Amino acid sequence: MPQHPHLVVVGGGFAGLWASRALADAPLRITLVDRRNHHLFQPLLYQVATAGLSAPDIAAPLRHILGKQRNVEVRLGEVTVIDKNTRQLQLGDGSQLGYDMLLLASGATHAYFGHDEWAGDAPGLKTLDDALYLRRKLLLAFERAEAESDPAKRAAWLSFAIVGGGPTGVELAGTLAEIARHTLKNEFRHINPADAKVRLVEAGPRVLSSFPEALSLKARRQLEKLGVEVLTGTPVSHIDGQGFQLGDTHVPARTVVWAAGVAASPLARTLDVPLDRAGRVLVEPDLSVPGHPEIFVGGDLVALTQANGRPVPGVAPAAKQMGKYVAQVISARLAGKPAPAAFRYNDQGNLATIGRMAAIVHVGKLQLSGLLAWWFWLAAHVFFLIGFRNRLVVLLNWAVAYWSYQRSARIILGDADEGDGKEPAG
């Protein structure tokens, strides 16, 4: 009996995981390779960074999710090179892995638009390690301010800037303002945490630009109500450990967070096929690579323009849909059936949360903002979390946070005297 064909899925994010699950009954051997042992619910990553949730609350072990699916093997490791001619993957530990079909879904990382030197002073938020590092940095800034007697230096420790007015930037800025004004109340003796300045800096004309202008404006007002200063229309031209430059103004800020841009995983470059400016793969309408129907791309790594002329956005629902679509194409091919029609992104709406009880929602003709939108956002996010236990814990955390303003994960890992921890320390 011939062996089933071997599908390798690179990346256990939404695209890779949804494709693997959709192929549970397919006559395939599937190997899912990820350099992390867990699937991460990225839409709530900012909650880990801001100490509202703990790391395991928003992650689930890939082996556990896929344990009972007998045609899948999970492999912990990092794919470093794809050789599409020999159909071999090179792994970080020196081993090789051959494939008959490949789904490349290794996602995106933050991009500094040619300013990689900012990475050290303006960390981004893509992984759990990033989130724990950011949590430590944010909490330690208040500690440093408390210990500082010089007023100007103290003010710089209490000055926070978030660069990038997309969903992550807005979530971080809103939550940080809430922490300063409410969560930390009464806890310090030499500073008033509510004196903290939280600035959200967006180079474009408005925050949350993927939403209609009216909602975008409402989001800005909600942010301002929470105490965030929103600076739009000017790009940041310099960042270092002391602050950032905005046009002619230097703004002191010991804590700058980067939420301004993403670039495709560098693995895409080793495919040696045409990429767009952000390093994403210009795929065929069936998400395969031009000239290589056995290689598919999914998730944030895809550059695809829809029939309406708009690109498929790099959001979780799009990644899930791509994963399921690739599974359909593969299943049809294995069954000798005609291929399904070209991939079409089914836009189910757009949600963004801003802070305590504030959010905006855009679903079809429905536009919501404020408390109602927040409940909508909460329900959608908790519903889509993988794992029964996660949902319960996250709901419980939110219920407690709702009544008490408390954030239960305010734990600084690593020694406090180890500086601000350039190395992720927990």
Added chain:
Amino acid sequence: MPQHPHLVVVGGGFAGLWASRALADAPLRITLVDRRNHHLFQPLLYQVATAGLSAPDIAAPLRHILGKQRNVEVRLGEVTVIDKNTRQLQLGDGSQLGYDMLLLASGATHAYFGHDEWAGDAPGLKTLDDALYLRRKLLLAFERAEAESDPAKRAAWLSFAIVGGGPTGVELAGTLAEIARHTLKNEFRHINPADAKVRLVEAGPRVLSSFPEALSLKARRQLEKLGVEVLTGTPVSHIDGQGFQLGDTHVPARTVVWAAGVAASPLARTLDVPLDRAGRVLVEPDLSVPGHPEIFVGGDLVALTQANGRPVPGVAPAAKQMGKYVAQVISARLAGKPAPAAFRYNDQGNLATIGRMAAIVHVGKLQLSGLLAWWFWLAAHVFFLIGFRNRLVVLLNWAVAYWSYQRSARIILGDADEGDGKEPAG
């Protein structure tokens, strides 16, 4: 109006925190210094190491616990030297802190009995960072075994040793056996996690030697039932990255955990007063330092023999009682009242858990083992956890674990390819 006297409390563990809280109404300025920002519920630390709980589940920010107690200031920092003649503390950041009264409660760390070279290959468990490091090491061992094709090397990755048969060693060994046999079931394709060997090595004649012999024997039987091999009566004579030496036998084991001994915080040495062999301070019956009635010692740092000839044990209830007692002594002194009678440890019983639904309990004449003891243990531990939310989340985690055998915190932080992570990475 003269300023209130200044009490400095070093360490926010059970002794320091309980003393601070008991002095809420005292005419004192209190500064609580800790190098961590959180109080840690150490009795459940092994659950973080074995992925049953997340770090924030068993920790609470000191600032939050003490935020509303207006006579306390929390300071994040590490005390490095005590100068009892000038009544000054030297901190790690170079600053100084003067005191009128001092409570030294900086706890204990693991001790390798003259074999500090074992520290790298046999990490211990005292802090959250230790627990997260251990979690990563334990989970990665199964990953390495899965990726290894050589049978002997694979067996070494599946060989675990816990050195030290006290409560921590027993908890770790029992839980690890449970993970191998139940939690990881179905999740691997090249190994059977149930093949893992878990050995508990104790130099003395029996495990849990602080319990009556009959209970100690029951604990051993429960461990063996869970699949742990218990080796008593021979001390480990060598440990390296490949295994350990027990008498004439070399046992291959890529993962060795140290739970064999503790030594007092090195800060005690800077007091320049008589210490016992473990570096603990030989205190007066009122827990003060000989010749220095303004300096008290609490918790694991105390060496004190009770009237019955037995030492006060290094356990959480003893630390809490010492903290409260020191608060009484200080309050009496401030009020000009006679000092309370000498400190007496009120032994409320002794509990140890062994694994899933197995524990032993010794309270007065009551001796329990098995499931009933486990419920007793669970109730006591959840009841004593600080913070409403912690209790709910921990109970919820246990309820889910009870029904599903799942351990929700099985998240490996840090890149998988970064080796076994000598640096705490999460």
